[in-house]
Amino acid sequence: MGLFDKLTGTQHPADGVTPASPREVHAALLGLNRPDLPYVIRDGATDDADLVAEWRLAEPTWQTFFVQSQLSRAIRIRMRLNHEDQEVRALEEAWELSRVGNPPRLKISSRYTRGPSRTVSTHWGVRRGDDGSLEAAKTFHFDSSDLVNPLRDTVLKSGWIWRGVVFGKL
Numbered sequence: 001m002g003l004f005d006k007l008t009g010t011q012h013p014a015d016g017v018t019p020a021s022p023r024e025v026h027a028a029l030l031g032l033n034r035p036d037l038p039y040v041i042r043d044g045a046t047d048d049a050d051l052v053a054e055w056r057l058a059e060p061t062w063q064t065f066f067v068q069s070q071l072s073r074a075i076r077i078r079m080r081l082n083h084e085d086q087e088v089r090a091l092e093e094a095w096e097l098s099r100v101g102n103p104p105r106l107k108i109s110s111r112y113t114r115g116p117s118r119t120v121s122t123h124w125g126v127r128r129g130d131d132g133s134l135e136a137a138k139t140f141h142f143d144s145s146d147l148v149n150p151l152r153d154t155v156l157k158s159g160w161i162w163r164g165v166v167f168g169k170l
Helices: 003-008 022-030 060-068 145-157
Strands: 039-043 051-055 073-082 087-100 105-114 120-128 134-143 161-165
Touching: 003 161, 022 051, 022 073, 022 145, 039 145, 051 145, 073 145, 087 145, 134 145, 145 161
Parallel strands: 087 161
Antiparallel strands: 039 051, 051 073, 073 087, 087 105, 120 134
16 A cells, blocks of 8 residues: 555455446445434535545434534545546545524534544543542544444445545546
């Protein structure tokens, strides 16, 4: 792996993994969808991509989760399946978020970045331990890698390259 691959988040499958067909990779990525996850993977035709993975910020059942998370950025990953090179080109995009109104809701700003990044939010509280003493306890944890890692791992297990895109077209 070269320096540029490391900066873009590009990873190659393990040696000896037989590459799956484009249809199988596409189906495997869509197969990651579950209603209990804070992200969705959908068709990307309207976003000039084959697939798009993004947080469920607009869905009412997830709004409370994202407001509580103190999330500062909305992330979207546009993916293009390159059949010839057996790679998924992935462009990670992020927008700054702010909280507006009462009760608070999230608003996406015009501040935009592209390329791999990571957002982690952890909240701690104090509780009584088994022995009665006070101890720190994690009350909430959110990590943007929970979106990226399953996508990348699925692509790699399919024998394809996960190619991070920073510059140029998807």
